[in-house]
Amino acid sequence: MKEKLFKDILPKVSKPVRYMGNELNIIRKDWNKAKTRMAFAFPDVYEVGMSHVGGKILYGLINETTEHLLERTFAPWPDMEEVMRRENIPLYTLESYRPLRDFDVIGFTMQYELSITNILNMLDLAGIPLWSNERDEKSPLVVVGGPVVFNPEPYADFIDVFLIGDGEELLPEFLDAVYATKDLPKAERLLKMTKIEGVYVPRFYEVEYNEDGTVKKMFPKIPGVPEKVKKRVVKDLDSAYFPEKPILPYMNVVHDRAVLEVMRGCQRGCRFCHAGIVYRPVRERSIDTLKKQAEAQIKNTGYEEISLTSLSTLDYSGVEKLARELVAEFGARGIGISLPSLRVDAFSIDLANEIQKVRKTTLTLAPEAGTQRMRNIINKNVTEEQLLEAVEAAFKSGWNSVKLYFMIGLPEETEEDLDGIIELLDKVRNIGRRYSKRAVEVRASLACFVPKAHTPFQWQPQASITELEAKIKYMNSKKGKNIKLSFHDSRTSYLEGVMSRGNRKLSKAIYSAYKKGCKFDGWTEYFHFDRWMEAFRETDIDPDFWTVRKPSYEEIFPWDFIDIGVTKAFLKSENEKALKEMTTPDCRHDKCTGCGICPRFGVDIDIREGDKNAHSCRI
């Protein structure tokens, strides 16, 4: 296999390094001694997949600390896929070059709704039937985890097992169970696995629908299968496993640097944000732990940069101290420290200035909305004053280019909110002109709001493509000089909306779209919206049902059976407050908001570096 690959296949494709393996710190465990053998499959190309922190964690965790084996595979780019199909090369892993069908488990991580077509394509390339009920006893178990599967239903008919929540808690336990049940028939093994918290096996559930197409009832078909599936949570992130010897890719991957996950979760409570709800509560690592991890990673990789990552790194209680100490430790060796996202305030600019000694390229900030009214609706607790202060601090200290993230199509949006974005951009540019000698560059990236499951806005309709296009046209006609607007594709956003609140019936349409050649849907050059619409028509599915329709509070959602800790009552009250333009403060700095996660899951927000204002959550 390897010989054929290196001789006949790789010379014919672009970027062969993607398919080569042999990287430094690769772990090749003894196949015959391993208990459960799992292929960790990332449904996008190598350079995207190798940038994913969760994958690095699971790779090290399983291979270093358990008797199981975990090898990697990625989606081949279409040129490679073509050669593989022509030459009958099945999808293989980069460690042993074995075909995926030799493994006990194929585990995908779903970071993005539209990766589903790549998952199907990868199964097909592996020679594995796509529908769960068409796979026999010998076929590997097909498993999916990641943020998307907090609403697993659209993919339920393809997948044997969903793993919900933090993987470092759940995956080792799941692989133990796979090994312990290896001599049982598949149906029995799967039944046993439902006893593990966080495991969802869709075949054991029945869904009944109302006449209007909404869910009437979802219930386990077999006694003993839990009605609700609780997500798994790492309670103590500080002592949780984190890789000190990550694989060092040869090719320039998207995030090509050492990574420190300073915390998990975010408690700011932006009402559109999925990650901010499903990854509660906030859990931090201590500076001591992070410094040890940095030292080990640099020693084992030789990276030239360390990135402090999380959903909102500037909110880490020890960010300033940690950043300074890392600069002191690594600066002289030519190793830089970077902050991937900045908070909208002057403090974060100052800190960035202090630690990022590199050339000042583009400053990126995310005010998300253009008026205070709209920022209150979405609970983005940032004022225009803070934003302008941040921008002023940036231009003053030599930044010359600013990129701002906004959303359009938000609930209750009016023309004034769009005007607000345009005016804000003009103000930013004017500040820039005051401080910069060179021409300033102000760019805005505008995403289309997609209502997500488990968020306060799950009850909000999504703007139609026609509405979004009208808004885009309007904004383009109003935009000021020297300002660049770039909009996310409204059709891609529409499809994301379908998936994010969809139910089981969608699988037919997904299959049909895949059969029509849809794959790499997240890549503009491969996105074929017309094929998707055709697939919906042919399978008699109205995608508007999940997007522009406004659900009622009484509606049972397809994802309601997944318990993320935060209660539906809290989400509802947040949605109500949004309509009244009322904000909810961050519980780290104010009183408990009553979201439910801490008392219901027996967890607590975990602040490591003595933020005195932080309250613990007690009701």
Added chain:
Amino acid sequence: MRIRAEYSVSPDLRFLSNLEMMRLIERSLRRASLPYALTEGFNPHIKLSLGTVLPVGVWGTREYFDLDLNEDMKPEEFMYRINQVLPEGVRVNEAQVIPEKAASLMKIINSASYTFALNEPEEKIVRLKEEILKAESLKIKSRGKKKNVEKDLKAGIYKAEVKYEKGQSYITFFVSVGEPVNVRYDELNDLLLRYGISEEKITDICRNGNYIKEGEFFYTPLEKVI
């Protein structure tokens, strides 16, 4: 202090680009905590320069880099420490201290040798070698910047050698780099095809030398430091 190192790249790593090889070496230097020198300025980088680009898909037995160090160090110690951390497939096989004013590898290397492994009988390849060396002109379509422009390799092919081992023939071409004509490995490959070798008979391509050619002599960059 400046060190010049000769290293090899195994077939398993032949798909690495020049940039990727550069990063590989830089990161190895950091892992080994060698006293590498950094450039000044906002974006400091290691003072490392590689010889001529090893093409993607070709492995190499004798490639070169120059590196500046902040501290004096015996070449043997340098070799030992970097070989401890280099990934499987890259090895520094020789190193020596060179004067800081020595001309760069890119400036002095003017010749290289490529070996093609062929699934053909020895006699056939010996005949092929003679035909190629005797030819008045060796015209092929350029694979370089001026794609598809006709190009004559004749002046750039200095010599060729044939060897037979374990059922395989090997032909090695010593060619010019840059002037008078830049001869690329894929152009040599095309030349073999033009002379009747079919693609599937070419089983391996390797670059096994980079030289400073003076008259009839091919010196390695370690033998000839100018």
